[in-house]
Amino acid sequence: MIGLIDCNNFYVSCERVFQPRLEGRPVGVMSNNDGCVIARSxxxxxxxxxxxxxxFELQQWHDQGHIQLLSSNYELYGDMSARVRNVLEEFSAGVEPYSIDEMFVHFDGFESAGIDALARTLHRRVRQFTGIPVCVGVAPTHTLGKLANRAAKKLPEYAGVCVMQADSTATRHILAGTAVSDVWGIGHRLAEKLALQNIHTAWDLRHSDPHAMRRRFSVTLERTVRELQGTPCLELNDEHRPRDRIMTSRSFGRLTGELGELREAIRQHAQRGAEKLRQQASQARAVLVFLKTNRHRPDLPQYAPSVVVELPEPSDDTRPILAAAQQGLEAIYRRGYRFMKAGVMLLDLVDTNRQQLSLLDSPERAEQRDRDHQLMATLDTLNERMGKGTVRLGVPRQNAAWQLRCAHRSPRWTTQWQELRQVKA
Structure with a gap:
């Protein structure tokens, strides 16, 4: 059996853990630079x-106190997600994160008769230990688990926990009441095509011919049908699998055309990309740098350049990656433009442990490579122990244009010493 644990209104719930005054109030969390609402109570x-x-359309309600708008606090949300996962790992055979607020849990080896009690224990313990309310759906497959979780959230009789067997009256009731467009992986266009085949609900799709679905549509739909029938066919991507490329970018808090500020932004992105490289034991052969103006500002000149700079040899060392990124920026920068975004992408990644060395490599170069590796390992260790950004190349200016606008961000209660909750006697 597979369970799906879904955190309810996750970003808002994280804020409420440390600000109980928000309970029962209309709360919204805004995107980067406080642009739009991305989470709602x-x-x-x-x-x-x-x-x-x-x-901006809700600003008047916020100013009048009718609603509460908060800037996104991703450092807090990421830490709370890790805490939820730690609780789940104590009660399961394995956890597969699907997103920051959804995690699949394996119940291999547990007796079927005890699954319902275990699911209710998880439902209670996550709230008890983290303060985050969750819904729990358990079923034989990932797709059925998604539907079980949906039922746990939307149907009051399940009270947040739904254990779905492959063949049961309750399962038939849930599938028959679920539109085919609400099945995991079925988009609206595919749902329209299925409607022409007289398939309107998840129950209809379950009783279709898997082979016919494959011939007429795709192997993906065939797997979905088999999953609805109770046969596991899906494997989620392994979160530890090395990525083929690494992108670090972010929109600016305000437009800027100053080269110095752009250099700072590129420096931050290049350093973060190099850290990610080392975390997954990869090296990059090339660095792509790009800039973007705001295409929604037709009153301003538009320019969206990019360039790829090849590294002399594959590397995960921050210094050559940063040098290549700065070289790329100098090549594409033009005066007279106001940019809203910059980014760095590390390309053509190779496994560090399988790097092909030159036959002409000297002992001195090998020793230097070892020293470079030790330096980067020390840098990463210090930043892990003392806090992200403790040791870095270059010091960014305060209130630079490239930094995020987050006027309504709550403190990072769990990850920053200087922002810990204070209790007055």
Missing amino acids: SELKALGVEMGTPA
Whole structure:
């Protein structure tokens, strides 16, 4: 059996753990640079606020105290997600993170008769140990687990926990009441095509011919049908599998055309990309640098350049990667433009442990490579122990244009010593 644990209104719930005054109030969390609403409490949804609503349209409600708008606090959300996962790992055979607020849990080796009690224990313990409310759906496959979790969230009779067997009256009721477009992996266009085949619900899809679905549509749909029938066919991507490329970028808090500020932004992105390289034991052969103006500002000149700079040899060392990124920036920068975004992408990655060395490599070069590796390992260790950015190349200016605008961000209660909750006697 496979369980899906879904954190309810996760970003808002994280904020409420440390700010109980927000309980019962309409709360929205905004995107980078406080642009639009990306997370809503149930109370805010009830007011008719849609996902993606521009924040400026809600500013009057916020100023009048009718709603609460908060800047995104991803450092807090990431840490709370890790805490939820730690709780789940104590009660399961394995955890597969699907997103920051959804995790699949394996119940291999557990007796079927005890699964319901275990699911309810998870439901209770996650809230008890982290303060985050969750819904739990358990079923024989990932796809059925998704539907079980949906039922746990939307149907009051399940009270947040739904254990779905492959063949049961409850399963039939849930599938028959689920539109085919709400099945995991079925988009609206595919749902329209399935409707022409008289397939309107998840129950209809379950009773279709898997081979016919493969011939008519795709092998992916065939797997979905088999999953609905109770046969596991899906494997989630391994979170530890090395990525083929690494992108680090971010929109600026305000437009800027100053080369110095762009250098700072590129420096931050290049350093972060190099850290990610070392975390997955990879090396890059090339560095791509890009800039973007705001295409939604037709009153300003537009320019969106990019360039690829090849490294002399594959590397995960921050210094040559940073030098290549700065070289790329100098090549594409033009005066007279105001940029809203910059980024660095590390390309053509190779496994560090399988790097092909030159036959002409000297002992001195090998020793230097070992020293470089030790230096980067020391840098990463210090940043891990003392906090991200403790040791870095270059010091960014305060309030630079490239830094995020987050006027309403709550403190990072769990990851920054200087922002710990204070209790007055």
